[in-house]
Amino acid sequence: xxxxxxxxxxxxxxxxxxxxxxxxxxxxxxxxxxxxxxxxxxxxxxxxxxxxxxxxxxxxxxxxxxxxxxxxxxxxxxxxxxxxxxxxxxxxxxxxxxxxxxxxxxxxxxxxxxxxxxxxxxxxxxxxxxxxxxxxxxxxxxxxxxxxxxxxxxxxxxxxxxxxxxxxxxxxxxxxxxxxxxxxxxxxxxxxxxxxxxxxxxxxxxxxxxxxxxxxxxxxxxxxxxxxxxxxxxxxxxxxxxxxxxxxxxxxxxxxxxxxxxxxxxxxxxxxxxxxxxxxxx
Numbered sequence: 154x155x156x157x158x159x160x161x162x163x164x165x166x167x168x169x170x171x172x173x174x175x176x177x178x179x180x181x182x183x184x185x186x187x188x189x190x191x192x193x194x195x196x197x198x199x200x201x202x203x204x205x206x207x208x209x210x211x212x213x214x215x216x217x218x219x220x221x222x223x224x225x226x227x228x229x230x231x232x233x234x235x236x237x238x239x240x241x242x243x244x245x246x247x248x249x250x251x252x253x254x255x256x257x258x259x260x261x262x263x264x265x266x267x268x269x270x271x272x273x274x275x276x277x278x279x280x281x282x283x284x285x286x287x288x289x290x291x292x293x294x295x296x297x298x299x300x301x302x303x304x305x306x307x308x309x310x311x312x313x314x315x316x317x318x319x320x321x322x323x324x325x326x327x328x329x330x331x332x333x334x335x336x337x338x339x340x341x342x343x344x345x346x347x348x349x350x351x352x353x354x355x356x357x358x359x360x361x362x363x364x365x366x367x368x369x370x371x372x373x374x375x376x377x378x379x380x381x382x383x384x385x386x387x388x389x390x391x392x393x394x395x396x397x398x399x400x401x402x403x404x405x406x407x408x409x410x411x412x413x414x415x416x417x418x419x420x421x422x423x424x425x426x427x428x429x430x431x432x433x434x435x
Contacts, residue, residue, distance in 0.1 A: 197246055199257075200271070204242075209286030210272035211242040215257055216295055223266040225298035227326075227418055229256060230270045230288060232310030235277045245273045251307055252405035259414045267418070268295055279306075279313025281320035288324075300422040305329035307404045308359065312369065318343045327420035331407050332356060334364030334371050337378045344384030347426030349416060349433060350376055351407040353394035358401035361390065387416070387429035 200213040220226060231253045237244040246254065250271060260267045272287045274280075291297060302325050304314040311333020318325055319339035327347040352361045352372035361371040370378075376388045389410065394400025407413075412430040419427045 197243070200246055200269075202242055203290070206286055206290035209283050209290060210274055211240070212270060212272040212287050212291075213242060213246050214271075214291060214295070215267075215269040217266040217268075220266070220268070221296050223296070225296050225301075226266055226268050227301035227303065228268040228270060228288070228291065228297045229417065230272075230284070230302065230304050232279055232284070232304070232306030232313040233271065233273065234306075234308035234310050237273065238275055238277065239273060240275055242273050245271045249405075251402075252408040253305065253307070255405070255408045256305075256414050256417070263414075265414075265418065268297060274313075277309045279310065279316060281313075281317040284313065284317045285321060285324070299324075301326050301418070301420070302422070303327045303329065303417045303420065305331070305417075306333070307331045308333060308401065311372075315340075315343075315375070318346060322346065324422070326422045327417055327426070329413070329417060330372070331404055332359055332372070332401055333375075334359050334369040335375060336369050337374070340375065340378045341382040344379050344382035345425070346384075347420045348376075348379065348384070348386035349389070349413070349429070350386055351389045351391075351403060351410075353391040353400045353403050355393050355400045356403075358399070385426055385429075387426070387433035389433045 200215050203212050203214060205211045217223060231250060233245040234251065249255070257269045268291065270287065270291055272284065288302065292299065304317060304325055306314045311330030312335050314328050314330040315333065315335035318328055319342060322342045325346055329349050331351040332353070350372045354361055359365060359371055361373045364371045373390065376386050379386045389407065391403055394403050395406045396402040410432050412432055416427060416430055
């Protein structure tokens with residue numbers, strides 16, 4: 154336990170519908186709530202709503218118009234944190250998905266057709282088989298490039314990324330976990346899956362080394378174990394999380410990292426990772 158996905162702590166400027174918001178992270182003025190809500194509601198309106206497939210989770214999906222005309226499309230799978238647990242099939246993309254929808258903003262702004270998948274879990278633990286059931290359902294109905302499926306997630310969703318990849322180490326092109334923790338067991342099987350990991354050194358919810366103090370360890374220890382197993386993960390560790398008093402919430406800043414979407418879309422299943430960007434100095 155100990156992981157919390159939260160809503161509304163810090164929002165980045167966004168431009169999907171031509172509305173740019175500048176909301177404060179640390180002491181600046183806060184934009185009017187009604188304006189913020191209008192922007193997030195516009196985002197949510199871009200997503201299809203799908204019920205849970207057999208053995209899976211309910212999910213929301215962004216697919217570009219005339220998706221099949223673009224050929225096979227990369228699929229970004231976003232696993233939310235525990236603050237968005239539920240069964241309304243809405244909260245996982247509310248409030249900009251805690252920053253994750255900046256990836257979709259960037260793709261739309263750059264005219265890069267992608268599929269963006271956001272399932273919703275009723276509990277902190279993401280069951281790998283249920284995650285895979287959702288991905289399989291999307292593959293049935295949309296033109297997914299199976300060599301370009303990227304998992305990302307925050308807090309308990311980051312743990313879900315690692316758990317799903319360990320269970321299916323040959324299914325993913327890359328992982329982008331943020332503020333997560335996992336057991337070191339099984340990491341060797343995914344050491345060569347490209348990863349870009351994010352965490353704050355002063356995270357007081359999921360410790361960067363010891364996780365929540367149990368069997369699972371934090372991102373710094375995970376990255377060390379991956380490298381010892383022959384992997385070359387990219388790693389961005391912030392000295393301080395940008396949100397006071399909750400340094401766990403790095404996600405609006407992390408998902409806005411220059412080059413992150415480019416790096417994600419450059420990866421291919423079964424191939425060596427592209428070089429880490431300058432934004433991943435660790």
